[in-house]
Amino acid sequence: MHRETSSNAAQPGPIVVVESLVKRFGAFTALNDVNLRVGIGEKIVLCGPSGSGKSTLIRCINHIEKHDGGRIIVDGVELSNRLADINSVRSETGMVFQSFNLFPHLTVAENCMLAPMKVRGISQAEARDRALGLLRKVRIQDQADKYPAQLSGGQQQRVAIARALCMQPKIMLFDEPTSALDPEMVKEVLDTMVELARDGMTMVCVTHEMGFAREVADRVVFMDRGSIVEEADPETFFRAPRTERAKGFLNQII
Numbered sequence: 001m002h003r004e005t006s007s008n009a010a011q012p013g014p015i016v017v018v019e020s021l022v023k024r025f026g027a028f029t030a031l032n033d034v035n036l037r038v039g040i041g042e043k044i045v046l047c048g049p050s051g052s053g054k055s056t057l058i059r060c061i062n063h064i065e066k067h068d069g070g071r072i073i074v075d076g077v078e079l080s081n082r083l084a085d086i087n088s089v090r091s092e093t094g095m096v097f098q099s100f101n102l103f104p105h106l107t108v109a110e111n112c113m114l115a116p117m118k119v120r121g122i123s124q125a126e127a128r129d130r131a132l133g134l135l136r137k138v139r140i141q142d143q144a145d146k147y148p149a150q151l152s153g154g155q156q157q158r159v160a161i162a163r164a165l166c167m168q169p170k171i172m173l174f175d176e177p178t179s180a181l182d183p184e185m186v187k188e189v190l191d192t193m194v195e196l197a198r199d200g201m202t203m204v205c206v207t208h209e210m211g212f213a214r215e216v217a218d219r220v221v222f223m224d225r226g227s228i229v230e231e232a233d234p235e236t237f238f239r240a241p242r243t244e245r246a247k248g249f250l251n252q253i254i
């Protein structure tokens with residue numbers, strides 16, 4: 001499944017470019033002049049206080065939210081409001097949410113097969129093969145024919161990851177994937193994400209799991225009040241945050 005990731009040299013340049021991004025909800029400015037580049041294979045951890053705009057930023061990258069100003073370019077395609085562009089970016093970005101968002105009336109395998117069959121047009125047999133392969137990768141293949149409600153939260157979140165991977169995305173976006181989980185299930189999901197990172201997947205992860213950030217992040221991006229306030233490699237960010245806002249945030253979560 002890990003296609004383009006091995007050919008970094010042949011495909012240089014960022015996979016996501018966010019330039020002067022502005023997002024408003026009515027009179028409220030949720031993102032104000034945000035600039036971010038994500039290189040191929042890069043792992044970014046996005047953190048910051050609640051309400052700082054982290055979810056809004058990754059929802060704009062996936063075009064779940066429309067932006068009001070600036071530019072977003074994903075894999076060379078600028079996100080305008082053209083449906084073709086929206087569909088193309090959606091199929092290249094895998095998104096995993098805090099709430100697992102599995103289809104309750106479909107089995108685990110069917111959850112994983114639906115989009116590849118509908119969007120990529122692959123056969124049912126191929127979709128099932130691919131689904132079982134990725135369910136094996138997240139160590140849950142024995143649950144393939146169960147329904148989501150029969151699984152634990154950690155298992156459901158691993159299904160959500162496998163389901164996203166079945167679309168063979170170029171980038172994975174995670175929005176607090178472990179914050180709805182019971183503590184004993186956090187590790188199994190983080191382990192899956194670490195493995196994905198090791199495989200070379202490009203990832204933007206909103207998470208306050210600082211152990212994960214230290215282990216896999218190339219860059220920690222700290223947001224506050226709709227802006228990127230600070231960016232650094234994890235070692236530098238945790239040891240010597242530059243801004244008072246980042247220091248205050250780290251004091252609260254560590």
Ligand code: ADP
Nearest residue numbers: 025028030048049050051052053054055056057
């Ligand atoms: P974070 O993920 O960092 O906690 P969000 O991106 O969810 O923050 O939200 C950023 C700000 O935008 C918050 O003040 C939030 O209340 C506001 N916001 C987010 N979504 C909406 C919406 N659909 N309508 C109005 N305000 C919103």
Ligand code: MG
Nearest residue numbers: 054055056175
């Ligand atoms: Mg959020």
